Amino acid sequence: MPELPEVETIVQDLRGLVVGRRVDRVSVTLNKVVRTGPRRLARLAHGRVIAEVGRRGKFIIIALDDGSRIVVHLKMTGQFLLGPAPTKRPKHVHVVFFFEDGEALMFRDMRQFGYMLGLSPEEFEAWSSGLELGPEPFDLSPREFAALLAGRRGRIKPLLLNQCFISGLGNIYVDESLFAAGIHPACPADAVPEEQAARLHERMCSILEEAIGLRGSTTSDYVGLRGVGGEFQNRHQVYGKKGENCPRCGLALTRCVVGGRGTHLCECCQPAPKAGPPSGPKP
DNA sequence: GTCGATGTTATCAA
DNA sequence: TTTGATAACATCGA
Numbered sequence A: 001m002p003e004l005p006e007v008e009t010i011v012q013d014l015r016g017l018v019v020g021r022r023v024d025r026v027s028v029t030l031n032k033v034v035r036t037g038p039r040r041l042a043r044l045a046h047g048r049v050i051a052e053v054g055r056r057g058k059f060i061i062i063a064l065d066d067g068s069r070i071v072v073h074l075k076m077t078g079q080f081l082l083g084p085a086p087t088k089r090p091k092h093v094h095v096v097f098f099f100e101d102g103e104a105l106m107f108r109d110m111r112q113f114g115y116m117l118g119l120s121p122e123e124f125e126a127w128s129s130g131l132e133l134g135p136e137p138f139d140l141s142p143r144e145f146a147a148l149l150a151g152r153r154g155r156i157k158p159l160l161l162n163q164c165f166i167s168g169l170g171n172i173y174v175d176e177s178l179f180a181a182g183i184h185p186a187c188p189a190d191a192v193p194e195e196q197a198a199r200l201h202e203r204m205c206s207i208l209e210e211a212i213g214l215r216g217s218t219t220s221d222y223v224g225l226r227g228v229g230g231e232f233q234n235r236h237q238v239y240g241k242k243g244e245n246c247p248r249c250g251l252a253l254t255r256c257v258v259g260g261r262g263t264h265l266c267e268c269c270q271p272a273p274k275a276g277p278p279s280g281p282k283p
Numbered sequence B: 001g002t003c004g005a006t007g008t009t010a011t012c013a014a
Numbered sequence C: 001t002t003t004g005a006t007a008a009c010a011t012c013g014a
Helices: A004-017 A038-045 A119-131 A142-149 A158-160 A173-180 A193-213
Strands: A023-028 A050-056 A059-064 A067-071 A078-084 A093-099 A103-109 A115-119 A253-260 A259-264
Touching: A004 A050, A004 A078, A004 A193, A023 A038, A023 A119, A023 A253, A038 A067, A038 A173, A059 A078, A067 A078, A115 A259, A142 A193, A158 A173, A158 A259, A173 A193
Parallel strands: none
Antiparallel strands: A023 A093, A050 A059, A059 A067, A067 A115, A078 A103, A093 A103, A253 A259
């Protein structure tokens, strides 16, 4: 669920709401989500003050006052919720950070794909230098982005979803960005003209920026720290809109599968590449 | 009740 | 190199 704008919103929420608080106790009720081990996380965080919170791609990085870090990936359905310390464990809550002030930060994940790591400063260094993560979209210029695309022979959508190529994008924002740039998701990356590649990057960045401003897209599970969803889903042009009219040309939007992912597009505004993508002409 | 799909990603096989 | 299938899991809707 959470892609760059949603993760960024959660990070901003964490900055405003939990930085400066001291962790009194950590409770882990589903061991496997703490991949470095529940006991170690509890020891690491006990008595520590949360010093700062950052983001790298879709990873949330919580820095404690001694330089150790808690790294979190929300995967599909992970959430952070801040509220009064629970007495009974709420549904699907697997980790709870109890603060001294009576509130608690809860990690909730229905599908149990998300995870967290508790790392010493040295371990964190090792972890981040071993990360094979592409650049943040905002750190590239349209020109640099276009240069990266050139010479890539895979299809554009799976490439944009590949976190090693560029970090932070997921299914929603890839579909929206490709529509905004008028590019078919199955188009080979190196078949996108430089001009259009640059435009794709610009559109992508303004979509991400607007989405961050609206606190992300809530289509099912995503919510911010206080349990409130985002608003950017109201601005989606194609994602989840199969059968509705294209906002640009009026033709019915379609859904297909590209790289194993549900893909939303306008076949008129995003013309198929010559060779013959998924739903090409039938024999 | 069954089937298929869901925003992520690691892994394995072709 | 790239791709497709599969798995991890719970829930929802058709």
